[in-house]
Amino acid sequence: MIFHIAVCSPDAVLRGRVQRHCLEYYARRADACIVEQLEDAGALLREEDAGSRFELYLIELTAANPAAGLQAAAQLRQRGVRAPLAFLAHTPAYAYEAFRVDAMQYLQIPFRPEQLTALLDRSGNYQRKRTRYHTLDLQYGKDNAVWLGAVWRGSFGRLSGSPDGYDG
DSSP: OEEEEEEEOSOHHHHHHHHHHHHHHHHTSSOEEEEEEESSHHHHHHHHHTTOOOSEEEEEEOSSOHHHHHHHHHHHHHTTOOSOEEEEESSGGGHHHHHHTTOSEEEESSOOHHHHHHHHHHHHHHHHHHHHHHHHHHHHOHHHHHHHHHHHHHTTTOOOOOTTSOOO
């Protein structure tokens, strides 16, 4: 699987550091990644409008305008984007607002490399589960896939049961 990651920050050094870490992380695994560096929240929304889709959104909440990143995240959620998103910030002051838009993580700058690694692990696991669900959707049809997905999660990795309730 190829993971598309958006790194949204006006700080070119931070964007480069995150991109290097992501590339090194995926080089150690069977997956690959493409990192799109974006200078501000407006650029992120323009990419979305142009049809770009990402498996992970990393958005810096800048000291000068933290609301821009939060508003961009809220707009993504309103558009139906369910991919994981995480915030990078110099202060914990906006953590509560970040989780109101269903953020997966809130990393305070400077963060340790292992914190970013943990975030990549979590987002990768989320995407793999989501891919498995969409595979069920394509194979069994949307209504049955919803049922199969619920049973799959509920039985710890084993499919059991049937739509009509008969387990014969």
